[in-house]
Amino acid sequence: MANKNDHQLMKLTLTILVVMLVVDVSRGEFQRFQPSTKADGSVTALVIGDWGRKGEYNQSLLARQMGVTTEKMDIDFVISTGDNFYNDGLIDVNDPAFHQSFTDIYTAPSLQKTWYNVLGNHDYRGDALAQLSPILQARDNRWFCMKSFILDADIVEFFFIDTTPFQDKYFTNPKDHVYDWRGVIPREKYLSTLLQDLESALIESNAKWKIVIGHHTIKSASDHGNTQELVDKVLPILEANGVDLYINGHDHCLQHIASSDSPLQFLTSGGGSKAWRGVYDWPNPKEMKFFYDGQGFMTLDITHRQIGLNFYDIFGNNLHKWSVTPLPSIISAI
Template sequence: MGPSPTPPFPPLRVPPIGSAPSPPPPTRGRDVISRWGGSAPPPRPLPPPTSVPSSRRPAPIPVSHQVTPPGPPRPPNFPFRGHKAAAGPGGGRGGTAEQMLLLLWVSVSVTAASGGGPGGGSVQFLALGDWGVPDPPFVTPREVATAAAMGRAAAELGARLRARLGDNFYYEGVRDEWDPRFQDTFERVFTAPGLRSLPWFVLAGNHDHAGNVTAQIAYGQRSPRWHFPHPYYSLRLSLPGTNASARLLLLDTVLLCGGSDDFGAGGAPRDAAAAAAQLSWLRARLAAAGGDRFVLVAGHYPVWSAGEHGPSACLRRHLRPLLRSHRVSAYLCGHDHNLQFLWEGGVGYVVSGAGNFMEGSQRHGGAVPPGSLRFFYGAPSSPGGFVHVRLEPDAATVTFLEATGRLLHRVVLPPRLP
């Protein structure tokens, strides 16, 4: 069964966020703020994450980190650039990068609370990748506009969590867990009430690997809403009021396929043993998800994309067969700076990389299977966009929204099980 065609539906009530500067077409992803002819609003000061009182920490859903039984083998040494010692709870250097990685093959259990608010009786989340620039003020108008719209969408449509699809800090990631980019590009931008209470589940992209990914993992000890327990990990989502469940598997596609620049995806990994260990973990988790109503996999590189970067030959070779054989509902990614939906082999492919740049190029339109591209949006004048996913026992609804609040496209995916 394929995705249902977009049915008639009432317009979403996400309020418009107002006009945003219209940038010129980007130049191969380097749409630096100085080229916009404008500047982002000055960020509002926030208390540092370490000073957030427990009463204000996010608690709309209980989240617990658990080692998947039986006791897993020691994780491989991952080839992160810029290894630095992780900070301990008291701010001192509390261990080596290798020890930090022994946080190990984490399975995170998430149970959504039902209630009368938006999305009661379902699990909803927002998904977006690719934002932030290394020039003051370290944000772009698109990121500010998209953050505001995501806050309104979370309040209007409901959202229990947020998936970051990589390239969290252009262009060379962060230096360490104390890097001010965490504040300038994340904490002080995603401040809408609808977002402050959400846990953010993070994965790494190629620009993150150009810096210190271990530091991004360590930052979870400082921020109550930044969850990045391991380079790849699993979330189990319980649909409230039912016995149904879903699973979200977050991958590190740079460890799988190599490439630390914009156009390097699809080559060989720097550490073949680490890549093989991640694939082995993924096969085991997919096999264990046989009873889940929906299974979603997320990574940074696309399996299929008609955009400027295009599909990853490495993921088509190693990941695509697993997605098809295990009847995965959808694969979510960023990397290409636009919004896309493709359908191939019973799997939905969602590209959501419009948090910072917008590229209208369909350079690789001929590289995707004929008829697979169902939706593409990358207007250079757009203020950005993102994806909202709603999981219910009988359907998964994927909605593409522009930062203006305009609904761009909606698709309904069937459950894996009757």
């Protein structure tokens, strides 16, 4: 029988291995994964952000409605746009908040699919590497979290990017918050690598549709507004490489903003719990297709011929729908 020292050594060895694995996937380099999709290649996904409050601020009520709304949709997976655990991320891999805010909340049969998560700024205030740990995936096999990665579903590729390190204020004016920058420092090298990897992956992509997922806004009419660092560094790459949608959380609302300069659409799904901030400011009404300052979620339906999206509130009301199809010359080539 193993003694106490043996158990401690085994625990230490496991911890070291987990840290090695986590650090290896936190450098900003893109790894590619293939999700389970339908036989015809189409994809249906639910998108939710800014949710983890142990059921409070209507998180539980919204989770129940997510289950009801998607019961007949046959979703393939869930996309989380970050700020998975409030207020300060997870303490470590043993933090009960993982079950209290995730496993015990999203219990509907239709939500028992893989959740593809990115980190938000609140996640970085705790043990950010804990959310990347395979220990959590072992506790709930739905959980999948990396800083940046590609989800390759053949007709569509989702490019998940780590947006928190782009914001200068988290480094220069943290406001008494402590951020877990392991794997990010040196920051300039991390961001340079991330941008190079994103641009290369988009250039090399042969997918019909390209969708980029990040926590922070590029364009937003709500509390946080536009994220200037992303406007300066990320937006030109998206516009130059035919990205169809940029989807984010961060602002606790639902919104759809069209671009005046390109076909790129900006979508916010950050209404997973605390909302109703009472802020709206957008100068061009022609660009603002939809804004809802409350709790809710979004669904995506993607086929060879169309992307369709729907926004829902906490009662399951369909607040906004929109779709886009490729150019006729592209359709004829399918």
